[in-house]
Amino acid sequence: xxxxxxxxxxxxxxxxxxxxxxxxxxxxxxxxxxxxxxxxxxxxxxxxxxxxxxxxxxxxxxxxxxxxxxxxxxxxxxxxxxxxxxxxxxxxxxxxxxxxxxxxxxxxxxxxxxxxxxxxxxxxxxxxxxxxxxxxxxxxxxxxxxxxxxxxxxxxxxxxxxxxxxxxxxxxxxxxxxxxxxxxxxxxxxxxxxxxx
Amino acid sequence: xxxxxxxxxxxxxxxxxxxxxxxxxxxxxxxxxxxxxxxxxxxxxxxxxxxxxxxxxxxxxxxxxxxxxxxxxxxxxxxxxxxxxxxxxxxxxxxxxxxxxxxxxxxxxxxxxxxxxxxxxxxxxxxxxxxxxxxxxxxxxxxxxxxxxxxxxxxxxxxxxxxxxxxxxxxxxxxxxxxxxxxxxxxxxxxxxxxxx
DNA sequence: ACCTGAACACCGTTCAAGT
DNA sequence: ACCTGAACACCGTTCAAGT
Numbered sequence: 001x002x003x004x005x006x007x008x009x010x011x012x013x014x015x016x017x018x019x020x021x022x023x024x025x026x027x028x029x030x031x032x033x034x035x036x037x038x039x040x041x042x043x044x045x046x047x048x049x050x051x052x053x054x055x056x057x058x059x060x061x062x063x064x065x066x067x068x069x070x071x072x073x074x075x076x077x078x079x080x081x082x083x084x085x086x087x088x089x090x091x092x093x094x095x096x097x098x099x100x101x102x103x104x105x106x107x108x109x110x111x112x113x114x115x116x117x118x119x120x121x122x123x124x125x126x127x128x129x130x131x132x133x134x135x136x137x138x139x140x141x142x143x144x145x146x147x148x149x150x151x152x153x154x155x156x157x158x159x160x161x162x163x164x165x166x167x168x169x170x171x172x173x174x175x176x177x178x179x180x181x182x183x184x185x186x187x188x189x190x191x192x193x194x195x196x197x
Numbered sequence: 198x199x200x201x202x203x204x205x206x207x208x209x210x211x212x213x214x215x216x217x218x219x220x221x222x223x224x225x226x227x228x229x230x231x232x233x234x235x236x237x238x239x240x241x242x243x244x245x246x247x248x249x250x251x252x253x254x255x256x257x258x259x260x261x262x263x264x265x266x267x268x269x270x271x272x273x274x275x276x277x278x279x280x281x282x283x284x285x286x287x288x289x290x291x292x293x294x295x296x297x298x299x300x301x302x303x304x305x306x307x308x309x310x311x312x313x314x315x316x317x318x319x320x321x322x323x324x325x326x327x328x329x330x331x332x333x334x335x336x337x338x339x340x341x342x343x344x345x346x347x348x349x350x351x352x353x354x355x356x357x358x359x360x361x362x363x364x365x366x367x368x369x370x371x372x373x374x375x376x377x378x379x380x381x382x383x384x385x386x387x388x389x390x391x392x393x394x
Numbered sequence: 395a396c397c398t399g400a401a402c403a404c405c406g407t408t409c410a411a412g413t
Numbered sequence: 414a415c416c417t418g419a420a421c422a423c424c425g426t427t428c429a430a431g432t
Contacts, residue, residue, distance in 0.1 A: 013414095047417085051416055119368065178349075187383075239399095246427095256425070
């Protein structure tokens, strides 16, 4: 007897509208710098404002869905790292971070949603965030056992550093790859002390 | 013949008002989570809204001044590191970063202004930002010469990593000290290759 | 020279009426 | 069951009138 949120299938037009709204949001959030208005999202999606609010209780929920979908991609990448990184556990972890960072770097809409959407945005990503952490724990544990990962590094540090790198992606002309590489260097275990003498 | 922005002294009541407004802004930005209204700033400062706008062209300018004042403190700390860190250049740099991060960590108002104020906020901090970079360059150069700093680390990486750490200060229950320590480990030069054999 | 606050503009959100 | 868009509420900003 499992408890599932009973989501009966949507009417076809409603489903289409929902997709149009998300597509419009992605387009507008990605392009416009100052801020995006729900009226514009509705217009570009070809629906009334009320329809946007029928699908998403408020603006943050709409942003939250963009973030949630990005997390689904993060998790796919993390799963690949778990499955295929057996041989080089540290490098598998590092490369998953690089790929996920590149993934946000290429998605201005989600970045905007994550950064300026406030905490509430992540309320809509609960399940995916948990799955992310489960996968992170597996990657971290394995890399730690291989001795290449700094033993003080924790799985929860992964979203932390991702957030840090992400925050610097479109500011100050900085180079996020350089930032991430720096962090990855910090994640490496210190090499064993040289043989005495 | 130097060009200075001719700022004639303000009338005493105007100066007092300006200070009240900044104090009110600091108080409100630090406390209220969702967002702060200019009307509230004016009320707490005991002035009319128009007075706020007479002193600060818009909300971002007000936030910008909070950030600017924090940068003045950053720079004081950086100068101390330059002057007193001769003996241990890497540690001097690292400790300046730790102290400045602690400084923002204890100032929710500025943090809020930096994070949610958008790029425009930093337009009001130009001079202090340049001075910060000058000091950063001196610290980095010296630490690099000592051989303790990763030679690929640049002065402009300092605001970048500060921004990254800062972005994670009041989210997700993360530990910013841990985050910064990780980055500092990444900044360290790799130890010389062990003697062949 | 500076202050005030009512009025305006803008944009997130609601809801009565429609299919 | 879902859609529409005019109306409302909220808040940043302006400006005519005041000292």
